[in-house]
Amino acid sequence: MRNIFAKAALGAAFFVMASTIGHAAEPVLISYEATPSAGYDLPKLKDAGYAERAAFAEQALTAIVPKIAAAVGVDASKLASEVTPGGYLLKTNASLQSEADIDDATADKFAAGLGYVFRQYSVLVSRLDDPSGKTGFVTVEFPKDKLDAALAQSFFEKAASVDKGLGGGYTAFGDEQIFLNVTDSDGKPYSGLDNAAFLAGLQKAADSFEPQKLKVADSGTAAARFVDNDWDKQPAGDGYIARLGGAGSDVVKALDAVEADYAKLIDEAAAKYGWK
Template identity: 70%
Template structure:
């Protein structure tokens, strides 16, 4: 495979890349999708960051994707030729932000290590690792499809809010690619969905939201099963990223030392953006 890392794609290009990578699965593993954000969730005093527009967050995410993600990938041993990335709308707890999506040919251990590295440097509480349409999957997911070129960050947020108005369990999160929003009914370690809904209720709620949504009319399809899990660190109780560090070999590991250097580059990027965009 020779799929270079890209900072930005045309409409639905990452979805097309997924098809190409999935077609090669007989020769390797199923492609993994890593979903995360670039704007920090902890470690910086940025009281006005929450007021940043989607356009500003998208610009920052694109800069982080260009300047920082390749360094994290290299430190973690992930080859550029084995991944593709883009900035897309993504929702978490009823808020749409510019999210980063990286699709890669990685096994589970390598995927979790890469996810932990991204979460550690970008100071994220969690990074979602998933494999769509995986026969081994136990996570149900639903696709909400919009007419061509009608899905943007504003429409995504409006539908997210509509879904949560049907049932608050549908306001947990989504990922958007091209004209599609993907809702994964991710479960915890005990197999209990974070949404509090079984698959039938999860699907029915999204269908009800789609039927009531205006002025653009989406369609809902039940896409089957995925493998999905969160790689996490609670920065409130683990302010040094202890959960991530444990996955990465400990504070004295070569990988963590490399990531600490990259984190300094990231901190400089955040400080520059904070000045430019007025986040302080």
């Protein structure tokens, strides 16, 4: 995920998460992508369709995510993860969501490991319905087993037609599509909407959406933070490395070995899908 704070000029960016995540004692959700945003020469990756990206994400989830978890001290058997649609600036891509019952420090370390190996600009760590949170969220519920990438994109476009501020981003988890009213460092929402207007706009979009009947299932405030590295300025991943014990640490050495496996997976996918 591209760091919306470092890349604010790209426009409003919203990240979303599952409504199964609740108060601070509840599991944390980590949101990220498996296809690299930096570090690999894949000029045609930008043209890859959802199916290709989702297939690659499934491979990465099976072959790479457990190794990253092990390297940072997270029990992979206790992770609940899935490949799910995620949207950014009116485009839907395959994303990964990993839910875990871990503390904040461990969650941040795991997120740093994911961002380091998968070469992401940022990874989102969050908990919904957190009374200490300041980021508004809205969960839109779809009929059971109906929500797929195409339907998620359709509602994404509908929401943006109600107010362009609702077109920043989303994620889907199970039968729900969730929007976060992410703020900048001054606490101002990128959407240009306060939380009440953000909710009202999504309620209007849900009420008028066709052909599926939708409802706003939940709303409130979330605690959300980004674990990030600006690969343009820190090509070695210094932002992540600092959270992983520093260059030369056992954790970073273990993750470098995992990245070698990831690079092989990238090479195979690039040859299969013509990403180079």
